Amino acid sequence: MEPKEEVNVKDEKRKFYKKLLKIFVIIGLLFVGLVGYGVYLAFFDMNRLPTGEYLTEETSPDGKYTLKAYVTNGGATTSYAIRGELLFNERNNKTKNIYWNYREDTANITWTDNDTVVINGYSLDVPNDKFDFRNQ
Incomplete structure (x- = not known):
């Protein structure tokens, strides 16, 4: 013991x-x-994306949202990319990045209804959906 x-x-x-x-x-x-x-x-934070040069914009049928597209040039070693910025027209023009795709230099934007936008073939339900090629 x-x-x-x-x-x-x-x-x-x-x-x-x-x-x-x-x-x-x-x-x-x-x-x-x-x-x-x-x-x-x-x-991976979409709020820290490069600004880019203004390309085009389309407003939703009800005027609640505007999607602006910007093309960014990463320099000699990277390709162009498209950044889609959603503008909330009724909320003091608050913005949110909802689209980021690499190896694109044009943006085809169409609104299928008041809350659905198609950007270069990718359909997004705004304001919650996002497309980021880095997460695919």
Whole structure:
């Protein structure tokens, strides 16, 4: 039978290592979360797309939305891309990027109804749908 003091020391060590492990797990999860969020911001956030040059625009049949298309030139090493920006005409002209496709330099925009727009063959229900070639 072990003396009572040795049992208490072992229990205290075990509790200390459990706390230390919990701290390392929490710090590790926070680090992974921050790195993941940084990657999302750097590579996948549609609000950080290049502006581009104005190409064309079409307004929805009810006048609630306007979709503006911009062509971006990535330089000598990348192809052109089309960015589609949805303009909320009734909400102080608030904007939202809803379309981003690589290797395109023209934008064919048609509204099939008040809330559905077709951009270069991709149908989107506005204002919630988005098309981003990076997520395909």
